[in-house]
Amino acid sequence: MVNQNSAPIYEALKEFNSKRVVPFDVPGHKRGRGNPELTDFLGQKVMDIDVNSMKPLDNLNHPKSVIKEAEFLAAQAFRAHHAFFMVNGTTSSVQAMVFATVKRGDKIILPRNVHRSVLNALVLCGAYPIYINPEMNQRLGISLGMSLKSVKKAINENPDAKAIFVNNPTYYGICSDLKSIVSMAHEAGLFVLADEAHGTHLYFGEDLPQSAMAAGCDMSAVSMHKSGGSLTQSSILLTNERVNPDYMRQVINLTSTTSASYLLLSSLDLSRKHMVLNGKEVMKRVVDLVQYAREEVNEIGDYWALGEDLIDGDAVFDFDQTKLTINTLDIGLAGIEVYDLLRDEYDIQMELGDIANILAYVSVGDRKSDLERLVSALVDIRRRYKKDKTGMWMQEYINPELVVVPQDAFYGKKEAVDLLGSEGRVCTEFVMAYPPGIPILAPGERITMEIINYISYAKEKGCLITGTEDLEVKKLNVLKEDGEY
Template identity: 85%
Template sequence: MLDQTRAPLYEALKEFNQKRVVPFDVPGHKRGRGNPELTEFLGQQVMNIDVNSMKPLDNLNHPSSVIKEAESLAAEAFGAHHAFFMVNGTTSAVQAMVFATVKRGDKIILPRNVHRSVLNALVLCGAVPVYINPEMNKRLGISLGMSIKSVAQAIAENPDAKAIFVNNPTYYGICSDLESIVKLAHKADMYVLADEAHGTHLYFGENLPQSALAAGCDMAAVSMHKSGGSLTQSSILLINDKVNPDYMRQVINLTSTTSASYLLLSSLDLSRKHMAINGKEIMERVVDLVKYARDEVNEIGDYWALGSELVDGDAVFAFDDTKLTINTLDIGLAGIEVYDLLRDEYDIQMELGDIANILAYVSIGDRKSDLERLVSALVDIRRRYKKDKTGMWTQEYVNPDVVFTPQDAFYGEKEAVSIDDSIGRVCTEFVMAYPPGIPILAPGERITKDIIDYIVYAKEKGCLITGTEDLEVKKLNVLKERRVYGG
């Protein structure tokens, strides 16, 4: 057992900060002296520890001392064989998992409602996606988890696939039956990779859905900066003993910066310490806060703060009770419209708003008074803005028709056409509402009228549509050729 009260990287930085080292290395601001305005804005302490890799502080690309110790502590805290600190966001952790298991031409089974980082990885490595279209909740307009029947069918039809990718949980708190998926995958000699960007807390709380590593997954990418309390862009990649940690380090270093931020690294070290020591109590308090808010919202009328009533033992195997997702359609407003009202008129910033829901991300830093303010604002919005809901859309996901691999489409010869003229063509870029960052269209998918109608509706309601070369999303890039996939 390691001492989880230790924070070796943080301790090394504190010791370094007490010395009067003359910096003839980068960064060029030289402990803040070179940029007084920035130092005044961020604070001297921040500038003092914004340093470069050096022997006393170890090197993230080849750790041998304090970073290695900090990663070992994280591995133990999460119940992993090895942990890697990531400073390029969970995107880099997700992509490292993909790069380590599949290469050009290899198949990977995945739900279509994955984050764009997964499909970006396929663009880069050339692997072939085998999509499992997720189940849908039509009232909420959100995609759910993967049914075991769908996973078993995908494995039977693609026995040569190298890996299965899962979300645990989805942005909205939906969890699949991971243990059963792992058993099916491992029996077929496939790796199981988990995107746990929204599931860091599952490793520390009680009476929450099972974490990926506890369920037997081979790798998991956890966004420590979300529910774990570290700085934005800091993340941890976890692996079990089936994965070679030395090879994984090489894969990570293909895309990782060689100038890792010690602000991010020390925040990972300290947030791991905090969660390892206090995580159980913290998550118990978070669950209580969300339960309070969920009950209060559901008392208002017309709103639906969804919860464990969704659990069906299959596509919704479990529900993450820390998630506060609120369906807004019965007040006649899209989620993104309520999202905008909360920010612009009530100074409340939600995590996301889609065409049917809003999501409040409740974590270790929230207070009951903050949730009371949210509930009061929702009462007021209903009173002031409620209208007839006729014509409101609910669909968050349109099943894609995959024609080419993401890599072949992205790097293929392309042309820009108006969004109306794109119907029937093959898209070569991403189109997504952000957040949550789940592509409406990905490279290699055929554009249909339903998809275009959805994009236009989402734009009209105020969703931020991203991923396209044309920032106004009036044009889409499509393949010049129209031959069929595999032709």
């Protein structure tokens, strides 16, 4: 491990700001002078470092100096062969992994409960998804991890597949047996891609589930801004020795901005430094806070805060103890209803509310007093709003049937039909509740009455349904019935 005390991008920006450089380049606000209201809102320091690529500050698309040094330090910190700083969000990291391993007609094995960014990548590159439908926990209404039996079956039935994609951990903290999946995949010659958007902290804490790089995955997308403390939209793409870093940079540059934000880049640099130097202490504190809250919530009655008791050694190989997922069904309210109550009446903003659960994302910036306030609010909601749970939906995810390759469906001849009259048709767009951003329907999938009823129920309960051309989701785009696309 090299010296992790430095932050090359941050230090270069400080050095740059110490000079009286006259800016005849972009951005046009010229260190804030051209937009005083924005400068007053964000602060002069922010505007001073909102600069463009130049020789002293390097260039993200072709790094040679300070960005290259910062990425090297990140690779060392994450125990990876290479690290790429990403400023288009972890969506761009996920899509770069897919673009680098599969092209039109290639097969990629993946759980169906992936983030929309993965399926968007399939629409763009034309690869064919081999879905492993996830195991379900019926009481919680959530999908679990990938069972080894399902992975082995998919690999054996698709010997021509090029890659396998894994969520680890899921939004809810569920972890698969990554090491065994990697072993099976590599034996079959497949690349292993990991979506670790919710797992940055696994690299820095102790007694947490195994990280993707430690398990031998070939690539991993980590959202440094989620549990690592950097600014929103900043991410890191990690690769191991089986991936050519020069080719990977070319793939990344296909969709990467040529005007990378130094606000985001410096936040990645400083957050890496902070987590390396203080991560063990920080994550122990986070785990302790969540464990305290979990015990308090489970003492209330009717709520269920998920914990390690879910572990079964297979579909729930491990559990991320930093996740505070709370099932709300026994108080007769959908998770999204509790989510709305917490925000509107108690000024508490949760990360997620779905049909059955809420999720509090606890990380480096949280305090015990914040969790005490959440627990008190949940007690009050139970007292004021508890009702009979008869008739409530319990399932967060319905296994759809893939009929047409996502790219062919998305770009095919389509027509808009009423949601309630769309049964049996093939969807050409995404339909998802956000968060978590896992599609209820994706392009190329058959619409069933169960799915229609689920969408209607989610709308009724107040879920934000996104991805459709019709913003009110009264109509869905489907393939025309002449079968041409």
